Amino acid sequence: MGQGRRMKRKQGMPDALSEEHFANLKRRAGLPVEPPVEKASLSNKKRKTAKGAAVAKKPEPAPKKASAKKSNGKAKKLPVQEQDSDDEEMGDEFDLDQLEDDGSSDEDVSSGGKKKNIWSDDENDSDDAEEDDSVFDSDDQEEGGKKGKFVFSDDEDESDAEEKLTAANIAGLSRRLDKKLAEDKAITETEMQESAMQTNIDGPKIFGEEDDDEDDELTDKSKSLLAPDLQLLRQRITDTIRVLDDFANLAEEGRSRAEYTAQLLKDICAYYGYSPYLAEKLFNLFTPREAFAFFEANEMPRPVVIRTNTLRTHRRDLAQALINRGVTLEPVGKWSKVGLQIFEANVPLGATPEYLAGHYIIQAAASFLPVMALSPQPNERVLDMASAPGGKTTYCSAMMNNTGIVFANDPNKERAKGLIGNVARLGVRNVIVCSYDGREFPRVMGGFDRVLLDAPCSGTGVISKDPSVKTNKDEKDFISLPHMQKQLLLSAIDSVNHASETGGFLVYSTCSVTVEENESVVAYALSRRPNVKLVDAGIPFGKEGFTSYMGKKFHPSLKLTRRFYPHAHNIDGFYVAKFQKIGPTPPNAIGAAGKKNGNAAASGDEEVIDKTPITTDEDTEMEDKSTKKKSKGKTGTEKSDFSAFDEEEDVKYMEKAKKNAMRRRGLDPKSLKKPKSQEKK
Amino acid sequence: MRPLTEEETQAVFKKLAEYTGASLKNIIAPQEDGDRNVFRLSQNRVYVVRLSMANLATSIARDNLLSLGTCLGKFTKSGKFRIHITALPILAEHARHKLWIRPNGVMPFLYGGNIVKAHVGRFSEDCPEHQGLVVYTMDDVPLGFGVSARSTAESRRLDPTGVVCFRQADCGEYLRDEDTLFQSG
Numbered sequence: 099m100g101q102g103r104r105m106k107r108k109q110g111m112p113d114a115l116s117e118e119h120f121a122n123l124k125r126r127a128g129l130p131v132e133p134p135v136e137k138a139s140l141s142n143k144k145r146k147t148a149k150g151a152a153v154a155k156k157p158e159p160a161p162k163k164a165s166a167k168k169s170n171g172k173a174k175k176l177p178v179q180e181q182d183s184d185d186e187e188m189g190d191e192f193d194l195d196q197l198e199d200d201g202s203s204d205e206d207v208s209s210g211g212k213k214k215n216i217w218s219d220d221e222n223d224s225d226d227a228e229e230d231d232s233v234f235d236s237d238d239q240e241e242g243g244k245k246g247k248f249v250f251s252d253d254e255d256e257s258d259a260e261e262k263l264t265a266a267n268i269a270g271l272s273r274r275l276d277k278k279l280a281e282d283k284a285i286t287e288t289e290m291q292e293s294a295m296q297t298n299i300d301g302p303k304i305f306g307e308e309d310d311d312e313d314d315e316l317t318d319k320s321k322s323l324l325a326p327d328l329q330l331l332r333q334r335i336t337d338t339i340r341v342l343d344d345f346a347n348l349a350e351e352g353r354s355r356a357e358y359t360a361q362l363l364k365d366i367c368a369y370y371g372y373s374p375y376l377a378e379k380l381f382n383l384f385t386p387r388e389a390f391a392f393f394e395a396n397e398m399p400r401p402v403v404i405r406t407n408t409l410r411t412h413r414r415d416l417a418q419a420l421i422n423r424g425v426t427l428e429p430v431g432k433w434s435k436v437g438l439q440i441f442e443a444n445v446p447l448g449a450t451p452e453y454l455a456g457h458y459i460i461q462a463a464a465s466f467l468p469v470m471a472l473s474p475q476p477n478e479r480v481l482d483m484a485s486a487p488g489g490k491t492t493y494c495s496a497m498m499n500n501t502g503i504v505f506a507n508d509p510n511k512e513r514a515k516g517l518i519g520n521v522a523r524l525g526v527r528n529v530i531v532c533s534y535d536g537r538e539f540p541r542v543m544g545g546f547d548r549v550l551l552d553a554p555c556s557g558t559g560v561i562s563k564d565p566s567v568k569t570n571k572d573e574k575d576f577i578s579l580p581h582m583q584k585q586l587l588l589s590a591i592d593s594v595n596h597a598s599e600t601g602g603f604l605v606y607s608t609c610s611v612t613v614e615e616n617e618s619v620v621a622y623a624l625s626r627r628p629n630v631k632l633v634d635a636g637i638p639f640g641k642e643g644f645t646s647y648m649g650k651k652f653h654p655s656l657k658l659t660r661r662f663y664p665h666a667h668n669i670d671g672f673y674v675a676k677f678q679k680i681g682p683t684p685p686n687a688i689g690a691a692g693k694k695n696g697n698a699a700a701s702g703d704e705e706v707i708d709k710t711p712i713t714t715d716e717d718t719e720m721e722d723k724s725t726k727k728k729s730k731g732k733t734g735t736e737k738s739d740f741s742a743f744d745e746e747e748d749v750k751y752m753e754k755a756k757k758n759a760m761r762r763r764g765l766d767p768k769s770l771k772k773p774k775s776q777e778k779k
Numbered sequence: 780m781r782p783l784t785e786e787e788t789q790a791v792f793k794k795l796a797e798y799t800g801a802s803l804k805n806i807i808a809p810q811e812d813g814d815r816n817v818f819r820l821s822q823n824r825v826y827v828v829r830l831s832m833a834n835l836a837t838s839i840a841r842d843n844l845l846s847l848g849t850c851l852g853k854f855t856k857s858g859k860f861r862i863h864i865t866a867l868p869i870l871a872e873h874a875r876h877k878l879w880i881r882p883n884g885v886m887p888f889l890y891g892g893n894i895v896k897a898h899v900g901r902f903s904e905d906c907p908e909h910q911g912l913v914v915y916t917m918d919d920v921p922l923g924f925g926v927s928a929r930s931t932a933e934s935r936r937l938d939p940t941g942v943v944c945f946r947q948a949d950c951g952e953y954l955r956d957e958d959t960l961f962q963s964g
Contacts, residue, residue: 451885454950455920479835503832511845518846518961522865523953530832531846532839543838 331369335390338362342386362386366393372568379576379612380558382648388665395665396561402440403430403463404447405489407524408496411457413438419452430463433638434470436496437463456524461489464559464662464670468552468607469493471635471660471676475600476501478547483536483590484554486513488520494550495526504529505543507536537585540592547601551590553583553619555610559671562664580614587623588689591630596679604630604677611663611671613647620659620675621652621764626688629681632658635674639667643675650764780821780836780844790860791818791825791851798911798924800875822962824853825860827869845962863960864923864948867913871921874913876906878927878944885916888923889951897939906931912944923949 338358341348345355359381367377370393381389404427406413413429413436420427424444430437438458440447447453447460474480474494485491485506494504506521508514511533521529534542536551556575557567587606596602606623608615620643623630632655643659645652659675757767783791795803806827809815819826819833821844828836828848836847849869852862880888884898900917908930914923925944928934934943952960 449954451889451916451920451922451950454889454953455916455922456950457920503835514845515957515961519953519957521846522850522961523950525868527849527868528829528832529847530836530839530844532843533845534843542840542843543835 328369331365335362335365335369338365339386339390359386366390370397370568371565373572375573376558376568376571383611383613391665392663392671395663395668396565398664399562400462400664400668400670402443402447403461404438404440404458405461405466405493406436406438406458407456407492408436409500409525410455411452416452416457419457420450423450423452434463434466436493437466439463454523459489459492459520459524461493462560462670464609464672465489465552466493467635467637467640467660467662467669467672468550468605468674469497471607471637471674472548472550472603472605473636474498474502474504474548478502478598478601479505479545479595481505481507481539481543481546481549481590481593483507483539483549483551483586484509485531485552486510486517488517490550490552491517491529492520492524492526495521495528496524498528500526500528502528505546506531507534507539509533509535537582537589539589544593545595546593547595547598547603549590549594549604550607551586551605552607552609553586553615555579555583555608555615556612557609559609559611559662559664559673561671563670576612576614580619583608583615583619584622585689587619588626591623591627591677591679592683594677594679596629596681602679603633604679605635606675606677608673609670610673611661613644613650616661616673616675617644617647617652617656617659618650618764620656623677624653624655625762627683628687629683630677630679632656633676633678634658635660635676637674640674641666643673649766651766652764780819780833780841780847783818783820783825786858787820787825787854787860788818790854790858794852794860794862795866795870798870798875798913799873802873805873806869818851819847820854821847824962825851827851850961862924862948864950864952865960867921867923867948867950870913870924871915876903876910876912876927877915878902878912878925879915879917879919880922881917885922888914888946889949891946891949891951891955893928893942893946894925894944895939896934896937896941896943899934899943902931902934902943904931908933911947914944914946914949923947923951 338361341350342355342358342362345358349355349358363374363377363381366372366381366389367374370377372380372393380392383389384392406416417427417438420438425440425447426442427438427440430439452458453460469490472480472494474497476498478498479502480494480498482491482494482504486508488506491504491506498504504526506517506529508517508531514531514533518531521531532542556571556579557564558571561567590604590606594602594604606620610616620632624632632653635658637660640660640662643652643656643661645654645656656675659673662669662672662674664671760767760769792803806816814829814831816827817830817833819828819836821841824846826846826848832848836844850863850865851869852860852866854860878894878899879901880894880898881900884894884900887898888894894914903912906912906927908927910927912925912927913921914925915921923946925946925948927944928942929937934941937943
């Protein structure tokens with residue numbers, strides 16, 4: 099298109115304000131609309147005449163342009179207004195509307211082919227021929243008029259006004275601009291209210307005037323339709339956060355904190371594309387402002403970090419070699435003597451001769467941390483329970499200087515291939531690679547001086563690497579994953595040799611930031627294994643683990659664990675807990691080897707029997723196994739086989755069991771009583 | 780996992796001796812801490828591993844044991860021994876004939892090419908024809924190994940595009956052949 103579309107709208111007077119614009123807005127939002135009756139035929143006619151005029155004008159576009167400009171420059175009261183009042187989006191849509199009319203008939207103006215049009219507007223913008231263009235001309239102009247002043251002011255328009263700025267008219271122009279701005283603002287406000295869209299152009303007005311549900315619907319719709327709404331969303335997010343920061347002063351009257359939070363969460367979901375469940379989970383870990391920073395940081399990639407293989411080279415030599423290849427790098431931080439952070443690389447880092455010769459491995463900075471916490475010593479026996487792709491394993495070996503033994507376990511044999519490759523490439527000789535399920539481990543082999551468990555997790559710390567986590571993790575994952583992690587941790591604990599002279603340590607880490615996968619799991623292990631205690635991880639930075647979270651209380655020693663966040667430390671979200679095993683696992687501990695054996699050896703039948711006892715203790719004593727088996731199927735019908743059921747006693751037992759269960763989960767057992775007592779009253 | 784039989788040991792040592800000198804003995808010599816290296820065969824692959832490690836690895840079931848220590852290579856179905864790039868650290872330690880390649884020849888070699896005269900930086904003297912060579916960069920980083928195409932004296936007279944060394948294994952295989960190089964259960 100030779101001349102800007104803006105130009106076209108500058109010809110002639112705007113039309114009077116009509117209801118149609120609002121009707122269209124509403125229609126788009128899916129609200130009920132009374133169809134504008136008189137408009138259709140009218141506009142069609144007008145367009146036709148205008149079209150004719152435009153076609154006639156076509157041969158000499160240049161002078162037209164000139165005159166338009168001129169009028170703009172000097173006395174541009176009218177054109178400016180028009181132009182302001184013209185909203186790009188709306189304009190296009192209307193164009194389309196009428197374009198369609200062109201082809202078919204008048205009836206389209208009601209709601210007929212509406213939806214289709216909305217999407218096709220780009221297309222029209224770009225590939226319409228000159229002639230169409232001029233047709234649009236008139237349409238646009240009309241539409242601009244029709245819509246009158248209901249506008250989103252565009253940067254485009256602003257710049258247009260400015261380009262005619264000269265020294266001579268600067269004062270007048272600026273006054274005009276001011277006025278225009280003021281008008282704009284007023285107009286925008288009215289429109290916002292009209293269309294129940296909510297923004298907060300003037301101050302943190304988070305909630306619209308109308309019903310919340312309607313708002314949501316609108317925001318949802320607009321999210322899918324309008325690009326600029328992302329900016330509004332973002333604006334609203336920051337405003338909501340501001341309000342939440344200083345709730346007493348900034349909050350709207352009658353709005354609760356919960357409402358604001360809910361709104362904020364909704365916006366975050368829309369803006370960053372999280373599932374509501376995950377967004378809430380992550381949001382609850384932080385203050386609103388920090389949460390926002392966290393979500394923002396998840397959109398940025400973390401810096402690439404490589405680890406020097408100290409078995410083969412020194413960091414200084416490696417850095418020099420890579421610099422000679424055109425890599426810009428820098429030590430990753432004071433806390434690591436082997437890490438190099440890459441800023442820019444002209445060569446593929448995974449295929450340099452140095453890489454192939456095993457001088458370094460590409461490894462996220464965060465995954466240095468568990469190994470540093472573990473700090474394996476030479477001549478020890480170390481187990482890495484979930485080791486692929488081998489960054490941590492080889493780091494362990496490097497720390498042990500190829501002495502001792504590292505068992506690298508990974509249940510997935512495909513992934514283990516990459517692990518073996520890395521182990522061989524880096525010249526590590528003290529590794530035994532095996533593929534067991536980590537939960538079997540103390541039975542395969544125990545007596546390790548140190549165990550590293552980098553548990554499989556939801557990956558909420560590495561969303562920047564794998565954004566699919568945003569949507570594909572749901573409630574089930576946050577039940578099943580922690581469950582497995584707990585099992586793994588218990589078996590890891592049982593694999594440690596508490597009597598080791600140099601060790602007896604265990605490091606549990608995840609690349610997740612949720613409490614379910616971290617503190618809860620650690621707390622569970624502490625409660626199940628009285629023979630371990632948490633010790634300081636020995637990492638100079640990071641935030642303390644939670645000792646209480648959403649009403650759950652954890653053991654105070656969870657302070658010794660460390661959390662790492664992308665927004666705070668510019669490394670992946672990570673969690674590291676270091677245990678020391680101080681005694682043997684009691685044989686009767688839950689999930690302990692002895693007991694586990696019994697359970698695991700038991701066939702499915704017997705396990706079912708374990709669950710059956712709906713009966714009281716005496717019953718179980720009286721019955722032998724066979725009757726139990728028989729009764730299992732028909733508990734409901736054959737009550738006569740049992741002794742009388744003592745309800746009262748049962749209640750006692752149940753309450754006791756509930757209390758115990760709550761205590762185990764770290765909840766206050768007294769809270770169980772409260773609702774009951776209220777009920778009684 | 781089991782120790783090598785007599786025949787297998789012979790095959791392995793014959794192969795290794797192509798590249799190494801007399802110092803190969805040191806591989807199996809007892810170390811100062813009383814440990815020594817042993818050869819173990821697991822699913823056709825031969826590993827060099829410390830005895831203490833090999834003993835511990837016996838607790839791992841055959842199906843679950845994927846690798847231990849340093850893999851030297853594997854026996855083919857016809858009973859020949861094939862040396863792998865993973866043996867490079869051991870060969871480099873005990874190499875007899877060496878060849879150093881210039882920086883401009885490194886990438887062609889790592890992409891699997893033979894070594895041409897133009898890329899040779901240094902060459903061990905007195906290397907006969909068809910003798911195993913270990914290939915280094917100019918700053919002594921081992922990259923792979925191969926077989927000499929000409930003796931040292933002959934290769935001096937070669938034109939720059941003439942092949943000096945046939946490639947047998949190079950570090951690039953870690954990327955190219957990851958799927959076949961390692962055992963996958």
